[in-house]
Amino acid sequence: MTNKTKPISLFxxxxxxxxxxxxxxxxxxxxxxxxxxxxLDEWLRIK
Structure with a gap:
């Protein structure tokens, strides 16, 4: 999925x-x- 050589858009x-x-x-x-x-989600939303 994160391999940049796959021809798919960022979205x-x-x-x-x-x-x-x-x-x-x-x-x-x-x-x-x-x-x-x-x-972690709560902490990230505060930052």
Whole structure:
């Protein structure tokens, strides 16, 4: 996905990465990682 030699636009690349991130979050939603990512999200939104 992040390989620059693939002929896809930046928007398409970001969409693919977004899908992967959403998949990981849905997969690990009920685990401890969810709380840590939520804290990270809150911290990033403050900055």
């Amino acid at each position: 398409e690349r970001l969409e693919l990465l977004n899908q992967v991130c959403r998949g990981w979050m849905n997969n690990y939603r009920l685990t401890n990682i969810y709380a840590k990512v939520k804290k």
